[in-house]
Amino acid sequence: MEDRGQMRLTGIRFAWPGARGFRIAIDEFSVASGESVLMLGESGSGKSTLLSLASGIFLPDRGKICIGQTDITRLSANHRDRFRAENIGVIFQMFNLLPSVTALDNTILPLHFAPSRRSRLKQSPRAEAERILAELGLPSSLVRHGPARNLSVGQQQRVAVARALIGEPDLIIADEPASALDASSQDAFLDLLFRQVQGAGSTLLMVSHDRRIATRFDRAIELADIATITMDRGE
DSSP: OTTTTOEEEEEEEEEOSSSSSEEEEEEEEEEOTTOEEEEEOOTTSSHHHHHHHHTTSSOOSEEEEEETTEEGGGSOHHHHHHHHHHHEEEEOTTOOOOTTSOHHHHHHGGGGGOHHHHHTOSSOHHHHHHHHHHHTTOOHHHHSSSOGGGSOHHHHHHHHHHHHHTTOOSEEEEESTTTTSOHHHHHHHHHHHHHHHHHHTOEEEEEESOGGGGGGSSEEEEHHHHOEEEEOOOO
16 A cells, blocks of 8 residues: 555644643654654653654544554554554664563564564564574574573664564654664664665654764654643642
């Protein structure tokens, strides 16, 4: 479909529960199918909240969030989780790997909850996971044996990318995935990420505070240009 991976947020209003706190308003924001977009903003500016809304982890108080033809705000919690597993690959800032299992098992984990995503594979899940991990620079001897907690930060980061990409989800959402790396390692990581995303034909939305990497993306925008953020502060 032409709108595979397209994302549209319309009339979004979201507030953390309670009388005081963070609120975000987005009248209109969209990412085209196959586009790579970098969302820029300082730490604590609401970037992670935007990604949580876009992926259906949070529900807005008002507004629509459409991924392709599906308005995820109209889905039940269970259906929203299932939709996310099938259609969205999320790269968390802290990676969120299962520390006691192997890199290989971490990579194939989403496929247990996403039969359609699994059906896109041209080979077995383990073979496909090994292929992606090898392309990301992790040899099979490393990914098959030993718990993920024994991997370096850079290695864990690559496993998180592989887990998000396996099964070619329509949309990849990345929350500052390279923030723990130095500039040289960050450039190498982005090379790997873009090669994988483009190979899968996925849409990419990534947030960062690092304006240096903006030229790597089709489009870079400031969160403040599309969202109104308010924060009540106590005395």
